Amino acid sequence: MKVALVGIGKIAVDQHVPSIAASDEWELAATVSRSGTVEGVPAYTEIDTMLAENPDIEVVSLCLPPVPRFDYAAACIKAGRHVMLEKPPGATLAEVHALQAMADDAGVVLFATWHSRMAKGVAAAKAALDGKILESAHIDWKENVRKWHPGQDWVWEPGGMGVLDPGINALSILTEVLPAPVHLRSGVLQVPANRQTPVSAELKFTGNVTASFDWLKEGEQTWTMRLTATDGTAVQLKDGGNRCFVDGEEQPEAELGEYPALYARMADLVRTGRSDVDLAPMVHVSDIMTLCEREAAPAFEW
Ligand code: NAP
Numbered sequence: 001m002k003v004a005l006v007g008i009g010k011i012a013v014d015q016h017v018p019s020i021a022a023s024d025e026w027e028l029a030a031t032v033s034r035s036g037t038v039e040g041v042p043a044y045t046e047i048d049t050m051l052a053e054n055p056d057i058e059v060v061s062l063c064l065p066p067v068p069r070f071d072y073a074a075a076c077i078k079a080g081r082h083v084m085l086e087k088p089p090g091a092t093l094a095e096v097h098a099l100q101a102m103a104d105d106a107g108v109v110l111f112a113t114w115h116s117r118m119a120k121g122v123a124a125a126k127a128a129l130d131g132k133i134l135e136s137a138h139i140d141w142k143e144n145v146r147k148w149h150p151g152q153d154w155v156w157e158p159g160g161m162g163v164l165d166p167g168i169n170a171l172s173i174l175t176e177v178l179p180a181p182v183h184l185r186s187g188v189l190q191v192p193a194n195r196q197t198p199v200s201a202e203l204k205f206t207g208n209v210t211a212s213f214d215w216l217k218e219g220e221q222t223w224t225m226r227l228t229a230t231d232g233t234a235v236q237l238k239d240g241g242n243r244c245f246v247d248g249e250e251q252p253e254a255e256l257g258e259y260p261a262l263y264a265r266m267a268d269l270v271r272t273g274r275s276d277v278d279l280a281p282m283v284h285v286s287d288i289m290t291l292c293e294r295e296a297a298p299a300f301e302w
Contacts, residue, residue, distance in 0.1 A: 001267060002029035002057045003084075004050055006072055007064030008036025010152070011086060015115075016063055019259035025267045029057050032072075047072050051079040058082055059270060065152075067091045067159040070099065073110075077102045082109040082270050084262070088168050088282050089113075091159035100277050109269045111262075112277040114172035118261035120253035121244030125227070125235050126177040128246045132229035134179060136208035139225045141170040142217035145199075151302055155197065162197025163215040164285045166223075170211065173225060173241045175280040182207040184284060187292035192300035199297055203288060 003020060005012050008031050017038055020026045030042045032050045037043040044050035050057075060076040061084040062069050070090055076083045077099065089112035090096040096112065103110035116122070143166055145155070154160045161168065175181070182205040189198035203211040223240035236245040244251040256264060269276055 001025060001059055001270065002027050002054075003059040003061055004028075004030040004032060004054065004057045005038070006032040006047065006060060006062045008033035008038060009063065010149075012036070012063040013038075015259040016061060019257075019263050022260060023263055026263055030054055047075050051075065051081065059084065059266065061266075062086060065154045065160065067154065067157070070095045073099050074102060077106050077108055077110070080106060080108060082111075082266075084111045084113055084266050087112075087114050087172065088161065088165070088285065089277070089279070090282075093279060093282060093286055096277065096279060096282070100275065103275055107273075109266075109273065110275045110277055111266050111269055112279070113262045113266075114169075114176075114278070114281060115258040115262055116169035116172050116241050117176045118254075118256070118258040118265075119173070119239075119241030120257065121237055121251060122173055122176055122241045123254055124244040124246070124251035125173075125237055125241075128233060128235050128244075128251075129177055129179050129227060129229060132179050132231060132233055134182075134207050134209070135228045135230045137174070137178075137210070137225065137227040139170045139174065139209075139211035139213075140222050141167055141211070142214040142222040144217055144221065145215040146302060147221075156192075156195040156300065158196050160197050161285060162191075162195070163199055163201055163213045164197070164288060166215070167201060167211070167213040168281050168285050169240065170213070170223070170225065171281040171284045173237065174209070175278075175284070177227065177235075178207075179229075180207075181280070182209050184287040184291055187288060188295060189288070189292045190295050190297035192297045194299040198294075199300060201288065201292065203292070
């Protein structure tokens with residue numbers, strides 16, 4: 001299948017391009033980006049030109065930040081192409097609902113991807129908790145924004161989500177592995193005085209689920225989750241969901257890595273004509289933005 005990549009920046013270069021190149025199912029047939037390109041691949045700067053000149057490209061994968069993504073997705077769906085959305089799938093819930101309705105009307109596939117759900121230990125954690133009752137859970141998602149998003153000012157703008165941009169990855173895992181849904185009870189966001197979005201978050205959900213997100217963590221980076229069921233089952237996810245321990249014992253990991261697994265899933269969705277749009281992680285982020293207290297934090301500079 002031919003795929004076009006849109007928004008040739010950090011994640012496109014780090015993950016999408018190598019995952020497509022390593023797959024027998026996919027061919028990177030074009031890029032659309034205002035300045036980014038991929039060597040040897042026809043490059044466009046306008047989405048409409050790429051769509052008009054390449055009727056054989058069935059799938060478009062959008063790697064732009066969330067705010068500009070909607071117009072590109074709408075243009076692709078209107079042109080009858082299947083669409084893959086990077087996480088978070090949009091800047092607002094309503095715009096993703098709109099894309100879903102447009103895709104259904106056009107008879108094309110829409111895949112709202114959650115790469116962390118494809119981390120190698122997530123399926124084992126889900127299986128270990130299946131049919132159980134959760135007693136408690138805690139998430140620590142602590143990383144250094146300067147290392148992982150150097151100079152990306154959009155993360156501090158409205159719709160950029162701040163620390164909830166990585167935090168939504170944790171929430172995508174949580175909503176995948178929990179045996180029953182939870183919802184936010186309260187929380188505190190720290191927002192740098194000169195920015196629009198939070199740099200840290202302390203969150204309390206129903207079901208004794210708590211989360212601690214920090215975007216200024218120096219040294220060791222922490223992406224871990226502990227979940228305990230009422231029957232005593234203890235599940236621990238480490239390395240962003242890539243390692244799973246049940247009652248202290250490490251579980252066999254999934255074969256494919258996160259992005260190769262996303263492209264394998266997209267190929268399957270296109271073959272079977274099904275969309276996959278689960279907005280549960282984004283509903284939590286929207287609730288966090290609605291319900292949490294705000295505290296002023298020191299100004300953030302790169
Ligand atoms: P990025 O490098 O800052 O942006 C990707 C590309 O999008 C840019 O290089 C730019 O390419 C284009 N772009 C940026 N703003 C635009 C605008 N207003 N209009 C049109 N094009 C624009 O961002 P990223 O880190 O790759 O993240 C993109 C998405 O992937 C985000 O939703 C993020 O949450 C997700 N993601 C990121 C990571 C990560 O580690 N960075 C990991 C997983 C998922 P041109 O200037 O060439 O147009």
